[in-house]
Amino acid sequence: MPFRMILSFLCLLCINQAIADVRLPKIFDSHMVLQRNKPIPVWGWADAGEKVTVELSGSGITKQSKTIKAGKDGKWILRLNAAEAGGPYQLVVKGKKNVLTLDDVLIGEVWICSGQSNMQWPVSASDNAEEEIAAASYPLIRHFEVPREISLAPKDDLSKGEWKTATPENVGQFTAVGYFFGRELYKKLGIPIGLINTSWGGTIVETWISKEAMKSFNEFSDVVDAMPVSMDALGEKRKTTLTNAINELQGGIPASGDVQSWSSASFDDSEWKTIEVPGNFDRKDFQYLDGVVWFRREFILPDSLTGLSVALSLGTIDDVDATYVNGIKVGGTASKTATGRIYILEPSQLHAGKNSIAVRIEDFGGRGGFTGKPEDVKISRGAYEQSLAGIWKYRIESYTNNNQFAGPNDAGTLLYNSMIAPLIPYAMQGAIWYQGESNAGRAYQYRKSFPLMISDWRNRWKEEFPFLFVQLASFNANNGDSRKGSSWAELREAQALTLQALPRTGMAVIHDIGNPKNIHPTNKQDVGKRLSLQALKIAYGQNMLSQGPQFQSMQKEGNKAILTFTDTGTGLIASGKYGYLQGFEIAGADKVFHWAKAEIQNGKVVVWSDEVANPVAVHYGWADDNMEANLFNKEGLPAAPFRTDTWKSITEEVRFK
Template sequence: MTEQRRLTKQTTAKYYIKKHLSDWFIKTSLTAILAAITTIGFGQVTLPKVFSDHMVLQRNTDIPVWGNAAPKTEISIQFAERRTSTITDAEGKWMVKLPRMQAGGPYKLEVFEGKKPFPVVQFEDILIGDVWVASGQSNMEWQVQQAMNAETEIKNAHFPSIRLFNVAHDKQLTPQEDIAGGTWAVCDTSSVKEASAVAYFFARQLNTEMNVPIGILQSTWGGTPVEAWTSREMSLSSPITREHILMNDSLTTDHFVKDSLDLIRFWDIVYNPKNKTDKTIPKKNLDDSDWDELNMPSTFKDWNIPPYEGMVWFRKTVALPDNMRGKELTINLGHPEMNYSLYFNGTEICKTVWNANKTHHYSLPAKLTKSGKCVIAVRMAVLWGGGGFNPPAENMYITDGENKISLTGAWKYKKDLEPTIPKIYNYHQYPNVLYNGMINPIIPYGIKGFIWYQGENNAEAGYDYRTLFPMMINDWRVRWQQGYLPFLYVQLANYMKTSPEPSESDWAALREAQTMTLTQPNTGMACIIDLGEADNIHPTNKQEVGRRLALLAEKLVYNKNVQASGPLYKGYTVEGNQIRVHFTETGSGLSTRDGLPLKGFAIAGSDHKFYWANAVIDGNDVVVSTDKVTNPVAVRYAWADNPECNLINQEGLPAIPFRSDSNRKDKEQ
C-alpha cells in the first residue's frame, strides 16, 4: 500500500493513544507503547491503489469499496458518520457498498479490522461528485504542459474540487486486481502539468458549469489500438480478433521484460550518439566520398529505399559567399523526420526530441561561419518508415536575412555507423494487455461515465473498427454493471496532406466507423475536423476538444439545453442534376465557419467518380451540384485525411464528415 492510503505503525499508535490510551500514556513511555504496537499485525487489510487521499467518490449511487484481508475477517467502513460492515470470503476478498450520497465533502474514510477500536486504513479530503474515466491513446494522454497556451493554463489551474488520478502504464497477460501505481491529486499548478489536457479541460468546464466536484480517472497509453483495451473474453467473441488472441497465448511475462529492457537500449541509442560519431562525423575534413546520396527534400519512402530502422547520418557541404561569412546566420531544415541533432562545422547546434519544434530553424554563431566551405551534418533517428527531409524545398536554406543559400539537392548519407537498434515488439499494442493491467483493476470503482480519444492506431482498418469499437464500449459497460454508462468520444481530427482531388481515405473511413458508433445507446461524439494540424498528429488545441466533450456531457448526462453537436448527415434526395442533403443537429441554422462559400462537398454519378461540387445552404439542407455530373447518385462531405471543409451550425460546431455511399461494397470489405 502507498503511504497516502496506509496508516504507518507510528501514525496508528498516535491515533490509538489519543483516543483510547490517554491514562496509560501518563504512566507509560511512548517508546514502550510503540514497541508493544509493533507486535500487532498491521497491514493485513489492503485496498486497491485507486483509493487514496483526495479521491472523488461517485454521487447518487451505491459506492463500491473493496480490498483484501485475512479470510473470515470482519471489515467495517466508517464514512460520513455512517458505518458499513462485511466479512471477507475464504480468499480474503471483501466489498462493501456505501450508501449513496449527494455531492459534497470533504470527508474522511476509515477502515476497521475486526474488533480493533482504531482504523487500520484511513483516507482524508474525500469529495463526493462525478468521476469520469478518461482513456485512449496519445491524444488523450497529451499533457496540459504540451497543450496550446500551456504556461497560462498551468498558472491558472486552481480548482480544488477537481481531482486527478493517472493510472500507471502496465501491460499484463491476465486481468490484475490492482494497478501498478497512481494516486489522487488535487488539481493545482503542480499536478495539472502532467494531466491529460483533454480530460482537464473537460473537467474544468463541468466543474464550473455544474458546480459539482469532478474526478478524472485517467487510464491512457499512446500508440495503442482499441484491441489492447478490450478484455480477452469479449475479443474472443469476434472473428476479427479471435485468431490473434489465440496466437498470443504463447506469450509470457519474460517477453514483456525483454522488450522493456530492449526499449531502454533503443532510446539510449536514439538520444546518445555511439562510437563517438558525434565527434568524428560532423568534422569538415571527414572523407565521405563513399557515402550514398539522396536529393533533398525527400524521404526514404520517396526513393523506395528498403525498410530500415536505426541511426542515419546526413552530410552536405555548402559554400558561403563572401558577403555572408563571419555573420550570425539562420539555417532552416524544413521538416526533418523524427528525432535529430544538427551540427554545423563540427559544432552541435540543436538536439530535438520527437520533432517537438513547430519550425526547424536555428541560429548559426558568427564564429562558425568565417570560412567559405561549411559542412552541415544531421544525425537522424529513422523509425517506423520515416527518414529524410519532407518537402517543400523552399523551407531548406541558410540566410543572413537578405541573402539565401538553398540546401536542396544532393545530400550524402550513411547507415550503420552506430549499433543496431533492437527490434521492439510493442507488446502494449497487443490485444487485452492494457485492459488487463489498466482497466480491470479499477472496476467497479463508481463512475459517471467515460471519455475516449483513440483511433489513430486503427486508421488502416476502419471497417473492423465498426465492430471493435462498439464491442469495447459494451465490454466496459457490462463489467462496470452500472447500466448504459455514458460513453463520450472524440472523432479523429484532420491530419496529413490536403488532397487536391476527391479520393479515398483511411482516416475518413475510421471517422465513419466512429460516426456509426453513435447508434449505440447513450453515446456522444465530438467532431474536431476543424482543429487538426496537417503536420502534427497531436493538435495542440486541446481546450476546444475538452469543451466539446463537456457540451456532450451537459446535454446527454446533465440534461442541459445546449447544442452539443455539429450538423449530422440524415439523408439526401436527388433533384435533377442536384443532390439535396438533409441534416439534423442544425442548431440555430446552418452557416460556414469563415463566411466563404461552402467547401468540401463532392458528388458522383453511376461511374462512382467523384468531383468537387458547388454547394449552397438552403434552410437546414445543402444543395450540391456540378456540371461534370448530370445524374448524381452519391454525395460526400469532408471525405479525406485532411479535408478543406467549412460547414457549421450557428453555434460554431462543425458538420460531421460523411458519405452517402457508405453501404456500397468497397474493395476493402
C-alpha cells in the first residue's frame, strides 16, 4: 500500500476514533415509563453539529422519527409528539458512530417521589412487608431510584440508575409511599405508572431548592453568598461546625490518658451530658459524627438475682462495641455485625444493689449508636426483666475526619443540583413529597421555604404540575403541645398554608396513622392511598371527596365556640370506640389553653370548657403527638389539625443559616 494511502487510512481512523458516541441521560433506559399526552423531551450529548435521530415505535403506536443537530457544546434535545398510554415500545437513538436501543418502554403516568426518610422508606420495612412483596405482580408499574449524591453546582446527569419492574424480586427496595401511591393509581387508571424516587433521609427543604431560587428569597440571600465554593471547603465548614459543637458540649476531645478511667465503676460521670438510648448519636447535635462515643448508666440488681448469672442485652449496635460492667469487660465485637449484643454476666462480675455499665461504641461511617428497639435494651433472667432503655450519660472520645464532613444539609441547593437538576426536563405528571421533620425547628420559615421550592421546581419544568405532599404524622418529638408550644404543630400549619399559597397542591393528613414513638410510621399503604385521592381529583379531574374536614370559621355563642368545616362529605363523626371527640382545646384572652369538650351538632363542632367563660381561640390536634385527635368525615378521612388564633409561634425567629 502506497505511503499516501496508509497516511490517509490512519487519518481516517483517527477521525473515526475522535467521534464521540451519542449518549443519553441515565434516566433514559430500558423498562422506562414516558409521560402520556404530553410532548416527550429526549435529550443527550454527541459531537458538535452531529445529527441525532430518535425513533419511537411498536405495536399499537404510530411510529415517530425526529432528527436534531447537536449544538456547539455537543448537547441536543428534541420533543417527540404526545402519545396515548400503552406499550411496550422501542426507543432508538442513532448517531454517526453508535445506536442506542431501549426496549420495553411504556407510556403512562410519571410521578416524582421526593423528600426525606419517610419517602425513602422501602416496602421491605413497611406493614405486611412479606405479603406485599409476594403480591407485587405489577409489570406496568416501574421504579427508578436516583442515587444519593451532593453537588455544589447543577449536574447534567446522574451517576447511575435503572428502571425496575414491580416484581417480588424488586419491589422490596421501592419507595413504599411511592409504590402504594402508584398502585392505587394503577388500579384506578389501568395504565402504566412510572415512579422516580429522588429522596434522602434526614434532609432539609433548603437543600432541594436551586441557588437562583434561594437567592431570590431575602432570608436566604446572605446564606447563598456565604456558600462554600468547593467540596473541600464544604467539608471544612462541616468539620468546623462539628468541632465547635464538641467543644461546647465537653470542652473538646479528651486526652488519651483521661479515657482509660471511663469504664471504671467508680468513675464520676456527673458532668457528662445525657442522651436517649436506643438512638443514633450522629443524627441530632452531632450530625455525621464518625468516631468513638462512650455511654454509661447504672442499674440495681434485685436481691432475688444475687449470686446468679444475668443476661445483659443492648440490642443492635452500629458499628462495634466494647462493654464493661463494674469496670470489667464482659463482651464486645471487633467487626461490624447486625446481630444484637447479648452478654452473660457472671455472679462474680455483679454487685448487690448498684452496678455500672459502660459501653464504648466506635462508628466507622454512616449511622452510629444503639440501633435496636427499646425492648431489646435490658437485663434479664428467666421471667425477670429490667429495662435499660431511656436516659444514659455519654461523652465523645474522638472523631474521624472523613468525607462525611460534607453532608446534604451543610448548604442549600446541594440535592437540587445532584438529584433534581439532572431529571429536568423529563416529562411527568406531578410530584409527591414527604418531608418536614428536619425543618420542624424552623417551621415558621417553612411557610416561605416550602412554597419557594415548589415554585422553583415548577419554573424549572416550565409547568404548573400538581404537587401533593404528606402532612407530618403524629410523633412525640419534644413533648410539644399548646401550653409550651409545638414545632411539629407549627410545621403542619406551614404545610397547610401552602395549600392557600399555591394552586394545584394537595395534602394528605395522616396524624391518625402515625406512631408517637417512631418517626417512621410503617403504615405506608394508607399514606399512598390518601395521596392518590388528591391525585385523582387534582391531576385527573375526578369529582370526588379527596380529603378530610378542613376548618373554615369560628363563631362564639356564650362560652362556646361553634366551628364550621368544608369537605365534610356525608357528615362528621368522632372516630374510635368511645364515640366522643378528642383533641380540642380552648383558651380565653389570657392565651392559656384548657382541654375542651366537643360535640358534633347539626354538621358543626361545638367546643367549650367550664374553665373558659369567654373563648377566644381553639386548637385542634395542636401537639407533636396528636394521635388522639379524632374528627373525621364519614368517608373515613381525618380532619387536618388547626388553630384559630395567630398568636406568636415558638419558631418564628429561627432562620436557616
